[in-house]
Amino acid sequence: MSDVGVDESGEQGRTLTLSVPEMDCPSCAGKVERSVDRLEGIEAIEPRVTSGRLAVTYDPTATSDAAIRERVRAAGYEVADEDGERTFSVPGMDCASCATKVENALEGVDGVETIETRPTSGRVTVTGDGDVDADTVRNAIESAGYEAHSLEDSTDEPVARARAVWATPRGGGTALGGVLVAIGLALEFVFPGLDPTLATALGREYALSHVLFVIAAAIAGAPILRNGYYSARNRSLDIDFLMTIGIVASVVAHHPKEGALLAVLFSVAELLERFSMDRARDSLRELMDLSPETATVTHGDGSEETVPVSELEIGDRVVVRPGEKIPADGTVRDGESAVDQSPITGESVPVDKTAGDEVYAGTIADSGYLEVTVDSPAAESTIARIVQLVEDAEREKTDREQFIDRFASVYTPIVVVLAAAFVVVPPLVFGGSWSYWFLVGLTLLVIACPCALVISTPVSVVSGITSAARNGVLVKGGRHLEAAGETDVLAVDKTGTLTEGDLSVTDVIPLEGADEEEVLELAGAVERRSEHPVGRAIVGYADEQDVGADDGDEHGTASDLAVSNFEALAGEGVRADVDGDTWYVGKPDLFDGLADLAHVHATTDGGVSLAAMGYETTPQCSRADCLDVLESVVPDLEAQGKTVVVVGTEDRPIGVIGVADEVRPEAAWAISRVQEQGVRVVMLTGDNEGTARAIAETVGIDEYHAELLPEEKLQWIRRLEGDAGDGGHVAMVGDGINDAPALATATVGIAMGAAGTDTALETADVALMGDDLTRLPYLFELSEKANGVIRQNIWSSLAVKAVLAAGAPVGIVTVIHAVVIGDMGMSLGVTGNAMRLANVEPETPPTHEE
Structure with a gap:
């Protein structure tokens, strides 16, 4: 990618930025820099090791992009291909047939390597070596009969916004053609006596209705004939080309009524299809309109x-x-x-x-x-990235879309050949009527167009993805939407997913004459200088209970206690001097190892009595008795899924604090709803067995696996995929960062709380934008319904085409049926069916009063 700039001397220079993935250390960068610097005209070289990129500013009259790339390769490093990409707004490209025509026009453009057409949003994206020339691409698109504007060079909206279809010239021409057809039909069938015969310049005579039909076909069919010309020019066997043949052949074969009906009805179908597509585009515009303009x-x-x-x-x-x-x-x-x-x-x-x-x-x-x-x-911004990702979701075709594209590429030519055979074979071989079999062939020609079939999947995918985005669920592509609806097993992380991800104090148990306030005050004073989440939870709870007050020290110490000589004991806790005494706050094992532990007194007044809690204590206990007390309290708290912290000096523990990550209030409901949808739920966590068991029981998960390292979670995902069998899908929901290996391995990776988080937005297949588990059952419900809608659209389109094709040879199905039912009706039907996905809303869990 090159940009023109001005160097310090005032001369124009060019900056080339290359991707060099293997340049990942200062030594590598030096080697590349020395190699490139040998070229004449090099003005500046900036190796960026962290991102694996190399920026070179040079005089384009002295050297070239190719020479710089060659010097990088000479240093032993490959340059990754970086394609120039340009996106164009093409409002008139609103169907699969239009997209094919544009693709054919762009295939011969120099420098263009890949072409992505997105009829749903009216956009075309092309990529190629270096910067793709916008004017050349625009001219190619216009050669296919469509107006185009580069989004980079204009203020056009990212999603094409066309004016009301009925206010367009085509809408007016269709209306006028419809009026002429209506008058012609009235003259021919209702008032035949008022249908005069007119002489033409060639001496032939035609009824007025006949002339009106020809004029109607010319007016209403003008856009079709124009598009058919571009289709032929770009060798595209699409609906416009087929309808052009049908209209022209009908008029030439002295069937102007059928040609006029075909032109008017097909134009109405096209206008209705564009109207329906505008509704799908509106769902994308709603996202874009969220951000204010000023x-x-x-x-x-x-x-x-x-x-x-x-x-x-x-x-x-x-x-x-x-x-x-x-x-x-x-x-x-x-x-x-x-x-x-x-x-x-x-x-x-x-x-x-x-x-x-x-x-x-x-x-x-x-x-x-x-x-x-x-x-x-x-x-x-977050909303800009969401809009971009929703738009990009169109790029990757689902398995069903790929199948339909392959099917249509075979189906259409077969039916066209069949239509031609019906026009020629019966009259020549069996002496049939040329007029009758011409109309049969014309009907089959209309049925040959697979428009409704081709749009059945993409319009459903876009409707589902935009509906999800409006409800706080970002789905990164159609295949992920499909896969989520076919999930067999859901693997769930604990921390930050089933739980809030924020630790809080749940229990304060005083020992040896101390009370709860004293335990909190001392623990808070020592932990204020700690960065550990457990320490922050204790300090926060002490502040909530209004224990002590900030004395203004730069670290913020509790009450008037003087804290000094703070030290973090890696993996065990913290230590500090408080009013001249050394105090410890840490794991129970920390106190087991203190050599001078003498004895512990169980509390008899003030605070919480251990005896009242059911523990056997003595007023004055020996060291062994004290440890027995702690060994009774600690396991019970850990069994409840809590982290235990002991507060005391080397010889005098004064209390125990239980800290836990609270379960999300909606977690149990969300898990139960997912299970009701037939999905097996498994919890994978790195926490201890006791905590895992307690959380699993609380939220209603029967299967859990604890004390797992990230790579072990990944292994469990693979094992669950094996259990699901061939074609089985495993989804994984986690925080999007710590669970990255497992999320990447799962069929569908779902990130919690991705709003504002670049990593989660970029890496997850699905992102729940808020920390709201109610969106999880919504995702599976929406995905399942989307799959159902796609199946309905595909099979109904195929069934209608088959019925119409079977009825055409025996005269049951005419051109009118083919256009109104097979083309216009089915296009509206599949689009309307897809729009139903916008009505799927997340459920709200019932509230439980204490």
């Missing part, structure tokens, strides 16, 4: 300025007032407000945001004033 930027002097969102820069401070949309991803710097995040995460309840909290573009400040510092440009 933002209010506040300056240091207190003044405000309204600017386009696209002009916002990182670090700008924007003002968001009640009811306004947040214009960019950023961090709240001032103010507080409840924010409706449903456009991003699907959460139905607004989330309170205050200073320091992260907010997303497209979300709405419900009730308060916010000042937000912009953290990312508009093009890189």
Whole structure:
């Protein structure tokens, strides 16, 4: 990829950025740099080892891209191919036939290597070596009969927005043709006495109705004939080419009525199909319209300025007032407000945001004033990435789409040949009527077009994916949507998935005359300097209970206790001097190893009595008796799925604290709903056996596997796939980072809480944008229904085509039936059926009052 720039001397230079994956160390970079520097005209070389890229600024009159690439290879490193990519808006390309015509026109363009047409969004993406010339590609698309605009060079919307189909010239021509056909039919069948005979310049006489039919065919069929010309020019055996043959042949063979009906009805079908496709495109536009077009930027002097969102820069401070949309991803710097995040995460309840909290573009400040510092440009916001990923979901065809494409490529030529045979063979061999068998062949010609069949899958996929995105579920492609609906086993991570992912204190058990407040105060004082999640949970709980107060120390110590000589004991806990005494907060094993442990007194007053909890204690116990007490308390807490922390000095433990990761309130309901859908649920966790068992029992999972390393989770995914048998699908839901190997190995990887997380958005097959497990059963329900809709569309299209083809030779099915039912009817039918997926909504779990 090359960009033209200006160097310090004022001369124009060119910067070439290459991908060199194997350049992964400073030594490699030096070798490449020295090799490239041998060329004349090299102005600057910037090796970027971290990303494996090399930026070279050079004088294009002295050297070239090819020479630089060759010097990189001479250093022993391969240059990865990086294709130039351009995307064009093609509003008129709204069906599979149109897409094929565009593809054929682009195949001969120099430099173009791959072509991706997306009729659902009206876009064409081409890639090739270096920068693909936009004008050349645009001219090729226009040679196929379609207007095109480069999205990079214009302000066109990413998804084509066409005006109302009935207000287009084609809509007007179709209406006029329909009126002429109606008049002609009335003259021929209702008022034959009013149908005069007209003489032509060639001396032949025709009834007025005949002339009206010819004029109607010319007016309504003009766009069809134009598209048919481009189809023939690009060697595309599509519906426009077939209809052109049908219309022209009908008029030439003195069947203008059939030709006119064919032109009018097919034009109506095309307009209705475009109307239906606009409805599918609207679902994509709804996502794009979430972000506001302007933002209010506040300056240091207190003044405000309204600017386009696209002009916002990182670090700008924007003002968001009640009811306004947040214009960019950023961090709240001032103010507080409840924010409706449903456009991003699907959460139905607004989330309170205050200073320091992260907010997303497209979300709405419900009730308060916010000042937000912009953290990312508009093009890189969470909503922008969601829109891009939803659009890109069209690129990869599903297995069913690939099958239909192969089927149509065989089906259409066969039926066309069959239609020609019916026109010629019966009259020549059996003496049949040329007029009758011509109409049979014409009918089969219409039936030959597989339009409804070809659009049946993509329109369903787009409808399902955009519906999911509006409800906080990002599906990265049609094949993932299909696969999720065929899931046999769901592997579930524990931490951050079934649980909140945030530790909290659940139990405080004082020992030896201490009370609960003293245990918390000492533990909080020692742990304030710790970065460990358990320590932060203890400090947070102490603050919630209003134990002690911050004395203003830079670290923030509790109460008036003087803390010094803090030390983290790796894998065991922490140690610090508090008011001259050394205190420990850590695992029970830490206290087992302290040599000077003397004795422990069980509490008899104040705090929580161990005796009241059912433990046998003595007022003054020996070291052995003390350990017996701890050995009774600790296993019980661990059996409940809690992490145990002991607080004390070398010889005097004063309390035990239980810390746990709370189970999500909706977890049990979500798991039960997934199981009701026939999916086997297995929990995979790296936590201890006791914790795993407790969490599994709480949420209703019968099968779990604990103390697993990341690679062991991956092995379990493969084992579960083996259990599911050939064709079995295993989905994995996790946090998207720690579970990356397992997520990548599973048939469908599902990331929790992906909003604002680049890694999860990029790596997961499916991303649940909010930390909401209710979206899990919704995903499986939507996917299953999408698969059902796709099957219905495919088989109904095939069945209708088969019935119509069988009825044509015996005269039961005419051209009118073929157009109205086989083309227009089925296209509307499959599109309408696909739009039903927009009505699938997530269930809300019932609330349980305590």
